[in-house]
């Protein structure tokens with residue numbers, strides 16, 4: 001047995017199921033409902049989706065277990081937990097650098113996540129007002145042109161003070177719950193809001209499946225076309241898998257630290273990954289049938305949930321009510337995720353500065369507010385600001401997109417590679433065996449994935465995604481015949 005380093009009076013989840021709900025709450029969020037359909041549509045559907053599922057199983061799940069394991073052993077903020085695992089393995093404390101990187105990245109994600117959270121609040125307002133005006137039974141936005149509905153989002157983007165106000169409002173709610181602590185704040189949100197989310201979500205999915213163009217959506221999401229699987233698509237898929245599972249940036253390490261010794265981490269990781277992936281796929285199966293039935297484009301990207309879906313609600317009976325329910329549900333899911341994004345840096349500031357929780361929460365909150373304003377304004381006032389113009393794959397990105405791109409496509413894969421090397425090669429094997437809750441063959445498979453498969457695969461995907469031209473050359477050299485066929489198919 002390797003002793004755990006807990007200090008006795010630390011905060012923690014009140015039960016194993018509270019941990020699972022909170023972790024599922026962290027994973028399920030805007031990433032599933034908004035980012036997954038957008039990314040799937042922008043990256044051509046089936047190839048992206050199937051590669052995403054492959055990434056969840058082969059990379060996401062093993063990394064998830066590695067992260068909660070580090071957290072549970074360390075019982076502290078992410079960098080400190082890594083340092084304690086390193087200490088108990090006689091390794092260098094310098095490894096804590098990937099914990100610190102993760103905390104920083106979580107802070108960056110929080111800042112733009114709350115901007116999108118603000119849009120969700122706006123749409124709750126829009127549908128509530130519409131329900132009031134047009135009544136219960138008809139479709140939403142009666143008598144209005146589709147272009148009017150589509151223009152709601154650009155209209156919001158054009159109103160800088162409203163964008164900033166909504167962003168700060170969403171952030172303030174997040175700060176409120178995190179400041180209250182683990183069991184009476186974060187856990188409360190998860191225990192009350194996640195079940196409500198699931199009820200509403202099931203209703204919408206069933207509605208989408210029965211009333212939309214379900215067959216076309218299934219074909220779109222699950223038809224594998226190898227020629228569409230480029231380096232960029234692969235990196236986008238792995239980034240989406242990490243974003244959706246809250247991985248690579250200290251989120252799950254932080255939550256793992258509040259788990260009790262009795263929690264079986266292997267089993268719990270399986271539940272978290274399974275629930276998150278199921279919600280993402282079902283969200284795709286709810287949104288795309290409705291979009292196809294309304295004859296709209298699948299590649300609408302970030303506009304899919306905020307523009308295409310509201311147009312589709314227009315044609316539905318009870319449209320305003322369903323729209324209202326939908327955005328309330330997305331709000332719940334987003335809040336249980338934003339609290340986890342805030343908790344990672346808060347735990348760090350609280351530990352490092354020996355500060356009371358509310359003070360630490362407020363410090364991080366103010367920082368996220370300042371960065372968030374820049375993101376909120378990057379859709380109009382600062383639209384021409386290209387902070388990463390010097391990096392080819394981010395050359396076109398505004399401030400918001402740059403933060404999203406850098407965190408999902410650089411911080412997360414790099415953080416995960418370091419996590420795997422640390423857990424697979426550096427940490428004491430007995431300590432790891434002791435924590436992971438896996439036995440026999442499963443243990444061996446997990447170990448092999450963490451030591452070899454994940455770091456190698458991630459490095460290849462990272463390089464292929466950052467240097468797409470080189471990747472294409474290498475791919476065609478590796479397989480000259482299929483490449484020729486690909487060329488023909490594409491041409």
Ligand code: TRP
Pocket residue numbers: 026027028029030031032106109242243244245246247249250251252337338340341
């Ligand atoms: N997984 C969340 C979502 O899908 C977002 C999120 C919450 C997250 N916590 C995180 C992403 C930590 C990365 C790291 O909406």
